[in-house]
Amino acid sequence: MSRTVRFALNGVATALDVADRTTLADALRDGARLTGTHLGCEHGVCGACTVIVDGLAVRACLMLAVQADGADVVTVEGLAPRDGGLGALQQAFHEHHALQCGFCTPGILTTMHALLTEEPEADEARIRDVLSGNLCRCTGYLPIIAAVMAARGAYRREGVE
């Protein structure tokens, strides 16, 4: 069985033909050719595939593409400003060396972006707690935590504007 799903992908109206059993992750990677969403386990534990669906961080390996019909989907490709460069969180990751191989990074960026958008005041304990749903084998997490803490200011300002 295959059908067409329509959703906003990084702000752009998108239609993809997918089989019923296609996960959102596969649809994004193979259908939309946005390969920033990575698959580290395909069983919902590592968080590498995390994307933002209607404001919530979800595991794209556990969600079917058809479930995204009508939704607003943001992937790592949608986090940078349209005119190029890096978003505040991405810039903080760069400055704090919060990534090594970068395989886990897209899922961590989306997870933390969703967190800071909702809770720009999140403290270190809260950041660690939410981050604990994502595995990173390279960094030991400390630089990621530092980067997220440093990026909070930008989200606060955005909230004020």
Next chain:
Amino acid sequence: MSRSNAFVGSPMPRIEDARLLTGGARFVADLARHDLLHAVIVRSPLAHGRILAVDADAARAMDGVVALFTAADIGEVPLIPIRQHGVPEGEAYRQPVIAADRVRYVGEPVAIVVAREAAVAEDAAEAVVVDIDPLPVVADTAISARDETLVFAAPTNRVTTFRARAGGADAAFAAAPYTRRARFAVQRHTASPMETRGLLAEWDGESGHLTVHGATKVPFFNRDTLATMLGLGAGDVTLIEVDVGGGFGARGEFYPEDFLIPFAARRLGARVRWLEDRREHFSAMNHAREMTAEMEIACERDGRVIGIRGTVDVDLGAYVRTNGLTTPRNVAQFVTGPYLVPHIAIDVAVHVTNKTPTGTYRGPGRYEASFFCERLFDMAARDLGVDRAEFRMMNLIPEERLPYPLAHMDGLDASWQTELDNGAYGEVMARCLETFDWAAKSRLDGRLVDGRHHGIAVGAFVEGGAGGRGETARMTITADGMVEVAVGSTSLGQGLVTILTQIAADALSLPMDRIRLVHGSTNLVSQGGGSFHSRSTVMGGSAILLAAEALLQAIGEAAPHHEAAGKVRIEDGMVAVGDARLPLDAFAGLVVERQFFNKKLTYSYGAHAAHVSVDPRTGDVAVLDYVTVDDVGRVINPLTLHGQVVGALVQGLGSTFLEEIRYDEEGQLLTGSFADYLMPTATEVPPVRAISLGLRPCPNNPIGAKGAGEGGLIPVGGVIANAVAAALADFAVEPNTLPLTPPRLWHLIEAGRRAASDTTNADDPTNAEARP
């Protein structure tokens, strides 16, 4: 302004980040191709048995299935070569690229299915019926050592025994005033990079050329191996390195799939891709570190160590893979690490079992050996009433004794022998103790505070680096006025591009954005080593220095009027010949290639200290403070180096507290997902202070750098276990088996309580308070 650059030593943010942060990276799964076929490997469901038949008719008949290959289709099945630390007796235990008549572990490849869609290939793989006549399972080293069930046609399951010797241990132990023995065990675990493996192989029938994407670590060795197996010339095979999601020693070795996927592509004249899934990864990728040890230490009464001797039994798994013997060899040679131990006798027996083969994982053998040594030291220090920090200070190799040969590997040639190069071991440990505030924290040692017992520990390590043959760098001046620098080193996510660009920019006095660094793939340079044994910075960097020198000379020779002008320089991005300035692109097309050959290994070193608290009611351990200080000879990039140390340390905490691959007695893998195999997460990471110094430049290479990717991990097991032992001294807990899970510690605490109440100190107030 003409000032010489100083990128080396500066915390340059990484060049590679932008792509990785925006979804622009290209990992092997991200490569787009038309007409791509998808491969799935059919794997053995049993740990040991004879293959009676592989019934693939149903699978072959499925819609969309293009081909299915078994050993019979391959003909003479190649064996995977031993890449490092091979011994002749290891040859009989090598792994065939596909099982022909016998399977020896759950997950061993039996067939390969190729289909037009990945899902079809998976369905077809499920439909293959492998009929196996089971054989008794050799589930551990004890069973293996009995040799009742032989895993190979060889007369024994014991592949070899490595023997490390110094002085005369037996006589020294007989005369020693103090000796103590202990048994240790380190659990099987695995590197677990976040990206699983993957390969994309393309056969171009017209040119007879094979291109394989997804290479990493040792592409040149793998290219040569693959070419030989397929009967092709090395020039007919190109291995391309794309982005890689971590390696840690395990990724990038030559595995069965490194033959099977290219084989299928060639046989079908097609493009074939294989992406490992995580469950498959747990049974297919190298495991690591499983061993037990019976060790003994001898000391003078004042704490000076006289000797260490013992036997180690390594559970190698089913085959000797490319680097399977490296860990056992390292355990034998590195037990004493940075310490001066005059008498050493370590025998490391290597046993095959019916489990996934093992290979190196970051700090191979060194993590395990350090655990044995540091535990013995703390037991001895306590028995002898010597402060544990002082015990180490008095036993570190003094600087004037360096270079210092490590224990001799008996019966093996000079290439197996090594010596520690240089260093101020005592100074670095003193710095660690001071940063940690050992003196103040000692007051907490063994104390019970708010229901938790506190303990501290310190340990030292050496980390070998820069192994393997030479490394190559090629420099080309391009028409856009850049210098393209190609190296044989490979990147596994450690920031190689940035580090090598810093070195090249300094060597050429150019800004970093005038350097374009490319690496890894076999078509870039004529020969290359790769990234293993913490070698890529030292080897690639040294080759770059040589190439830069050659490039400047070549520019000089090509410059007009150079005879009159003398030596050329690069200033402000221009070539300076006497008073004249020429743009770099005036020399476009100049190419030089240089190789750096390494004769000696580098040994960075350092010390770690930890403060833990343990809840005696649950066995829960909290790491409250962790300090590392190391000397890497020369710091190229403090930012990425700090990342290496912290990342390694947290992996070490995983090894020490969490990670364990478990099998049942039938050799069935019990840990096949991240839900069963626990790795550290953000909530478990303690506060870390990691200090890296460039105190003693390495004398054996022109940059003075030493390998630095593994030290953050090496002493973690020993240091943490010692801190836990110190915390639980009231219960006489000796945590000699890893990992230190809460149930394991709880049992040790309970056993300690029982022993204590059997004797007389039941009224000890600390015990009384801790009792629930």
